[in-house]
Amino acid sequence: MKNTPFTQKHIDLGAKMAEFAGYNMPISYSSINEEHQVVRTNAGIFDVSHMGEFILKGPKALDLIQRVTSNDASKLTDGKAQYSCLPNEEGGIVDDLLVYCVEENKVYMLVVNASNIEKDWNWISKFNTEGVEMHNISEKTALLAIQGPKAVQYMQQLTDMDLVNLKYYTFAKGTFAGVENVVVSATGYTGAGGVEIYFEDKDGDAEKIWSEIFRIGGPNGLKPIGLGARDTLRLEMGFCLYGNDIDDTTSPLEAGLGWITKFSKDFTSRAIFEKQKAEGVKRKLVGIEMIDRGIPRHHHHIQDANGNEIGHVTSGTQAPSLGKAIGMAYIGKEHAAEGSEVFVMIRDKAIKAKVVKMPFA
């Protein structure tokens, strides 16, 4: 099992640890519900250094990105980022990712899921026929997410970069907590606001940044947050988790990711997606909220009132901020409209739920 630069910190803090994507990661420090509330009301820090980062360089870098991703990266200018996905050739999704434009038409950074680093690298390399310089910097790159309504206010005290005015999905590079070449990005996976910071793990910089963040945030109630709360936070926002809500067999259009599927350029599976868009998809990823008592979980089947199979749950939990059980599910389009009553099969019982709008929060 691999460690991040912060693994020992998590253990020293008494975190419940578990393997995730080959890394020894913190699941929770105190309680998932408490950690969730800290992020919604104040600020929390997540170690997500397990995520993968690739640098793509050269005059053909943008062409390669355009070819392999679904969103239109030509819209990006220096300092902007976008959410995108890598479609496979069958109209499914290899991975979802962030594309950062470091230098327009020259240098880009792709941030991918930890469990897919090798798969994505091989996939993108397959299309690299024009000699784009590719670097996998995942191992040496540390990534911390500081999320919550107070996160920016605390982090601003550690840098001269203007974080307060950093717009959503833009980033800056500069000195942070005395460490040079830190990328601060106004992105995140919680819907609570805040930043994500990328830096090279060298010469004790990880230690320095971690302790500086706690020096400022700690007295104000900033807490470390584990992957458990990261999941409940993203689920309340209706953000997809690769491997649960999207995978090699789901189309971005089914998953409600039409907004990152742009037909202004050519890319893998474009024709399949255009056809789906014209004809409409047969199933949709929707939010569900339980009416009767029960918690939807990954793989639960979904039936209609007559006991016909109409879909399955991809993610579910008791939502800490909402006090109700929610989930995401693929449901046949006839039953996917908001307000539609469906039945989640939980331990051989049909438990009533309804289709709702996302985000849930």
Place this chain on the structure above:
Amino acid sequence: MQFPETLKYTKDHEWINIEGNTATVGITDFAQRELGDIVFVDIDTKGKKLAANDVFGTVEAVKTVSDLFLPLSGTITEINPALETNPEYVNQDPYNKGWMVKMTIDNPAEAGDLLDAKAYEQLVA
């Protein structure tokens, strides 16, 4: 972690308080810590006659779902009504307010297979 001497324990992390032919059952301090925030205790076996080690319900934490196993053969006579609205009692007070079911015992001799506090503590140490 606490493991009261007056209780018996199972390898599946239930505790049982035997009082003559009846008993009260819940999950241990160790179990609630492992599960984390408990958000739903789903038991619908009231009135059912079950064998030892049968599933009598399910406990759901935020991220995990775990079956509940009956320590002894018998009939479930009562389900803790407080857990309907306050499942967190299982985290806060697993041996008292967080009790799960009461039962009648079919075969008191089965109790010989249960662990005492010391043996259970060794198991989870």
